[in-house]
Amino acid sequence: MTFERNILCIGAGYVGGPTMAVIADRCLRYRVTVVDIDAERIARWNSADLPIYEPGLDDVVRSARGRNLFFSTDIPNGIREADIIFVSVNTPTKQFGVGAGMAADLQYWEKTAREIRHYAESPKIIVEKSTLPVKTAKAMERILNTTRHPVRFDVLSNPEFLAEGTAVKDLVDPDRVLIGSAETPEGIRARDELVRLYTHWVPRERILTSNVWSSELSKLVANAFLAQRISSINAISALCERTEADVAEVAEAVGMDRRIGPKFLNASVGFGGSCFKKDILNLVYLCRSYGLEEVADYWLGVLRINDYQKERFVLNMLKAMFNTLAGKQVTLFGFAFKADTGDTRESPAIFVARKLLEERVRLVISDPKAIRQARLDMQGIEGDIRYEEDPYAAAAGSDAIALLTEWGLYADLDYEKILLSMGKPAFIFDGRNILDHCRLFEMGFNVYAIGKPPLTHFT
Ligand code: NAD
Ligand code: UGA
Numbered sequence: 001m002t003f004e005r006n007i008l009c010i011g012a013g014y015v016g017g018p019t020m021a022v023i024a025d026r027c028l029r030y031r032v033t034v035v036d037i038d039a040e041r042i043a044r045w046n047s048a049d050l051p052i053y054e055p056g057l058d059d060v061v062r063s064a065r066g067r068n069l070f071f072s073t074d075i076p077n078g079i080r081e082a083d084i085i086f087v088s089v090n091t092p093t094k095q096f097g098v099g100a101g102m103a104a105d106l107q108y109w110e111k112t113a114r115e116i117r118h119y120a121e122s123p124k125i126i127v128e129k130s131t132l133p134v135k136t137a138k139a140m141e142r143i144l145n146t147t148r149h150p151v152r153f154d155v156l157s158n159p160e161f162l163a164e165g166t167a168v169k170d171l172v173d174p175d176r177v178l179i180g181s182a183e184t185p186e187g188i189r190a191r192d193e194l195v196r197l198y199t200h201w202v203p204r205e206r207i208l209t210s211n212v213w214s215s216e217l218s219k220l221v222a223n224a225f226l227a228q229r230i231s232s233i234n235a236i237s238a239l240c241e242r243t244e245a246d247v248a249e250v251a252e253a254v255g256m257d258r259r260i261g262p263k264f265l266n267a268s269v270g271f272g273g274s275c276f277k278k279d280i281l282n283l284v285y286l287c288r289s290y291g292l293e294e295v296a297d298y299w300l301g302v303l304r305i306n307d308y309q310k311e312r313f314v315l316n317m318l319k320a321m322f323n324t325l326a327g328k329q330v331t332l333f334g335f336a337f338k339a340d341t342g343d344t345r346e347s348p349a350i351f352v353a354r355k356l357l358e359e360r361v362r363l364v365i366s367d368p369k370a371i372r373q374a375r376l377d378m379q380g381i382e383g384d385i386r387y388e389e390d391p392y393a394a395a396a397g398s399d400a401i402a403l404l405t406e407w408g409l410y411a412d413l414d415y416e417k418i419l420l421s422m423g424k425p426a427f428i429f430d431g432r433n434i435l436d437h438c439r440l441f442e443m444g445f446n447v448y449a450i451g452k453p454p455l456t457h458f459t
Contacts, residue, residue: 003031003068005197008082010112012036012045012071014052014167014274014343015129015160016088021060022171024069026201033070035078045071053342053369056168079119084193087112088129088160093278102285104133104278113143116153123152125190129160131219131275133282137180137212154190156181157212159219164273165340177207180215220283224299227276229264231305237267237451238312247451248433267450269352269404269431270309272337274345277303310348313402313450314355317429320448320456321400325359329423331398333391334405334432335367335374342369348431349404350377356402357383366394368407392418400427406434419443425457 007023009016012034024032036042044051050061061069072078079085089112094105109130116126126144128137137155144153157180162170177198181191191209198207210218237247247267255262280299287296318325337347344350349365356363362384365374371387378385388394391410395401395418403410411434419426428440430449437447441455448454 004029005031005084006082007032007084007086007197008078009034009086009088009129010036010075010078010115011088011090011130012038012041012051013088013090014164015162016086017045017050017052017061018054018057018162018167019088019129019160019171020086021057021064021069022168023197024064024067025060026172027197028068030197031068031070032064033072033078033082035072035075037073037075039073042071042073053340054164054167055340060168075115076119079116079124080121082124084125084127084197085116086127086129086158091130091132091278092274093281099285102281102288104131104282104285106132106136106139109136110139110143113140117144117146117149117151120151120153124154125193126153126155127194128155128157128216131159131223131279131282132157132216133286134213134216134220136216152186154182154186155212156187156190156194157215158194159215161219161222164343165338172201174202174206177202178210178215178218179207180210180212183211220279220286223276223279224283224302226264227271227280227306228299228302230266230268230271231302231309233265233267234270234309234450235305237309240451241453244453245451246453250451266406267433268309268348268406269313269450270306270348272345272347272349274343277306277346310351311355313348313429313431314352314359316448317356317400317402317427318359320429320446320454321427325356325361327360327362328399329362329364329397330356330400330402331364331366331394333366333394333401333403333410334370334407335365335377336370336405336407339406339408342373344370344373344377347377347404349374352402352404352431353378353385354381357381357385362386364388364394364398366391367405368409370405392421396421397423398426399423400429402429402431403435404431406432411435415440415445416443419445 007030009020020032020034041051089108091104094103137157140155179191179194181187240247251265255265284296284300335349364386366388426445428445428447433449437449441447446456
């Protein structure tokens, strides 16, 4: 079969893999190749045991792989053959030198730019899929379009808005697709080419076009706004715990205002995930580098509240359990940063686990999809840790359960049975407010939720 276009994606991670699988699924006449320097990751993309867990992903990959979707480590050949190259490598927070702990680390991204320049023999459209600081496309263009290199490259910004756990759904039915381009005839031609790709399945009115800088900045701002909502409701949860107001009732009342809306108002132990923190830090760094100190401080507040919320959760546990946790068994229900993913990057569970171990608890970690990753995250951390996928076995003998990930299965467990297997008094700390607190209390648990009055049997 001859294909209309060759698409390459550099970076086979949480974004590159699912995004390209959906493009291959929807654009049957496009040949889509995903490459990565991580040979083990590529081998897993080519196996039945995909490197990431996403509902619906197995089916999409299985039907497209070998037909018009390919996973490979042959980066040079991939570059040579491609008409359009998506760059979807990681852009973590820089850990060294200028901007350490705040700026984006662009080394992986820059390396791909140099590789593209090195191997390309024909004109290409380069699509920034990774989340990048504003003006990165300019740097990309400067690296690519040197006078010594005759091949023409057009750089577009096309940030990804998918959320983990709903990646396939978000890709198939996105709220919007954003494409930023230079406002030159060549830039607009490149942009139209990418618009054409997405119109295979996305209604044209949901495909937004803008200049490159607005596109790059919109991605950082979208994540900052989402995180800000969570920190706002989490800040209010602390006030609720002091005032006997119930944060779920407050969120409902506030969210019913159509100008505010009900989403992203679930108070929690804190937000995690690979992007909110790094993208806000990136935004803060950008503001500081333009001398906008007040703006930077404003956004930094979102992260401060998130740290405060995680710390508060552990302190509440300590206080509730008579100010000593040493020698007590605590079971974590959930380790992933959210439900329906095996990803644990920046998961609040990592913070809570570390702090509990400092208090010398005997820790049991349970999660339906993230045990493998949890073991890696906890490597080198001292303490008594056991891993147990089965929640009943995990809870048996525990003094307390801390629910840290909103997996649906935790709401449906037989808590009578769990209570019988636990030490007494039995505590449950619901860091996601997904359990039936009154029922648990009536059974005999001492129940602590986020932003709600505790339900205890102590007088
Ligand atoms: P990831 O770490 O899962 O994947 C990145 C991949 O790039 C890795 O497999 C790595 O080996 C590969 N890589 C790095 N340098 C390479 C090189 N020179 N050549 C080939 N491969 C290389 O990261 P991710 O979660 O997919 O995120 C990628 C980007 O997308 C980030 O900028 C992130 O901010 C953004 N983003 C992520 C999400 C998400 O839900 N994870 C959502 C939207 C946007
Ligand atoms: C987030 C954004 O939602 C995506 O649009 C974006 O593309 C992505 O970041 C990214 O750039 O990486 P993701 O981190 O996968 O997606 O998941 P979210 O659903 O946003 O959840 C993030 C964290 O906030 C999780 O820990 C979640 O449990 C928490 N959360 C979410 C709350 O505590 N309360 C809420 O009401 C919603």
